[in-house]
Amino acid sequence: MDSRAARSVTPSLALAVTDGMLHFELAIAHEVFARDYELTVCGPGPVRAGRFLLEPDHGLDRLPRARTVVVPGWADVDVAPPAELVDAVRAAHEAGARVASLCTGAFVLAAAGLLDGRRATTHWAHTDVLAARHPRVTVDPDVLYVDEGSVLTSAGKAAALDLCLHLVRLDHGSAAANTVARRLVVPPHRDGGQAQFVTTPVPAPGNHPLDALFPWVWERLDRPLSVEDLARRAGMSSRHLARHFRAVTGTTPLRWLLAQRIRRAQELLETTDDGVDRIAAATGMGTATTLRRHFARAVGVPPDTYRRTFRVRAGTGTGTGAGADRDRAQAPT
Template identity: 90%
Template sequence: MDPRDVRPASSPAPPPAPSVALAVTDGMLHFELSIAYEVFSRDYDLTVCGPGPVRAGRFLLEPDHGLDRLRDARTVVVPGWADVDVAPPAALVDAVRAAHDAGARVASLCTGAFVLAAAGLLDGRRATTHWAHTDVLAARHPRVTVDPDVLYVDDGSVLTSAGKAAALDLCLHLVRLDHGSAVANTVARRLVVPPHRDGGQAQFVTTPVPAPGNHPLGELFPWVMARLDWPLTVEDLARRAGMSSRHLARHFRAVTGTTPLRWLLAQRIRRAQELLETTDDGMESIAAATGMGTATTLRRHFARTVGVPPDTYRRTFRVRATSQPARAGD
């Protein structure tokens, strides 16, 4: 055989990108709409679905398809609804309900929860929205368990978020579910935001996304992230920040909504997730790389925080990395 006739084996084609549809109509909040568009514009097959030219604030948007195409998407995202005193359009409500009935995962950002509630998707579920409107949502939809003290709620096929920065947290959470922590962290770095805030974190955060140099802790966060393998203590963080441990705790609560130790553990867990997804490192190596000392400590904290043992998590995300995520309901 002529060696020139030998062709290299072709690599398997990558799985198609999961589809996301933004459900839009007049009266949407342009900030939340822009967040969703920016996060899902890469790594996804993104479409915008609406009844025609849509005005969001001062912006005029031309959708790709009508609302009927929402049912073809794996994930439907409903941005914030500007005037919660006005019922959302029936066509939007019906289309969102039909998409969920067809198996789509449906997520609302901020007051988009009012659209999901009107569609009956939140009945019997726990949900959230912007803290200023949680009482209204609870009074108008008594079958919904409204939680005013969280950033977002993941109830499987239905997800809701609080306002503004929390909407970004939920979008990054969806990316993490679909593609893993490594991709979600890449998106977060591109947007210059922290890669993860737990959904159960309080909404009342003075500065949820501090810029380096604009806050007393702005220089501390990247310093810690580069040293997660160190056995850092609160005293170490306070010394680096040049303040007392009590002063540090006050700043942490204002910026992150949690304590220094809980924040540090969350970063260690996130790093462990990324290593589990992207490397073949053993548990002892990952424990050392994340500052958790031993595999036993890693397994205990990981299972308590994530809900599954690290070995199970690794197997799950290795499968996701090689196959297209399944539609909800498939």
């Protein structure tokens, strides 16, 4: 049997697994692809994903025979992924397979050299680590997923589902992807360039020079605040304030302040019926036009679209769409 014949009788999509995979991303991939693909699971033997034990269909040496290889999330990014997994994923790509990673599975692709010279993303909490460890990768922390043709990467959790639906859409068309989305009760399409819907993380209180400043700002987000106002409150010069902000938050005071205003707008859009004008006033944006401009630039969608996707039902605490399950960086209150 020649190689083309051998390839034609093997599954079209393979999940590359080993000990230490995230079971949520693994389950997402299996749920999305099981019906529309000849799906196989390839691993080095019995694999533990979280508390679950999985028996793969084939060894990792079967990966190069698949048309598409999907690598679920890698649980511990501080530990290098197994060399046998990295080698198998690299071999699959060299054999012509399209390779996609979900969440921190990007660390496997990066270790295999598949992300060198390419844009990529991963869960927002680990983008800095990925960029530092693999400087040849252009890491984009602000998107749901990145499609580079033969190599695709996604952000965390719900964004992994978005990438899986994107693959179905590429292979089988929008109708098939919409059918899967309806079965899973999720929005059928969120563009990969959409933001990850996270806000600038804030350090835990009590261990930095700006500890008392942050709560003071959060209580006054409806007011016009300048760098001089923040510096005066912190009891330091504007130059020293900027230095401390960079060290503590990784950004400038004004950018951090804008991120907090956007975060508050997100909360109000999710939990109230207030109009955009009122939310603009409550977040210190001034006008609805200003809010819409900054919100769309930061989040990737207009406020009205965000509200339709993430609106919380009054009294239930549950969202109306898949976005209700997203990861968020919660600032201390």
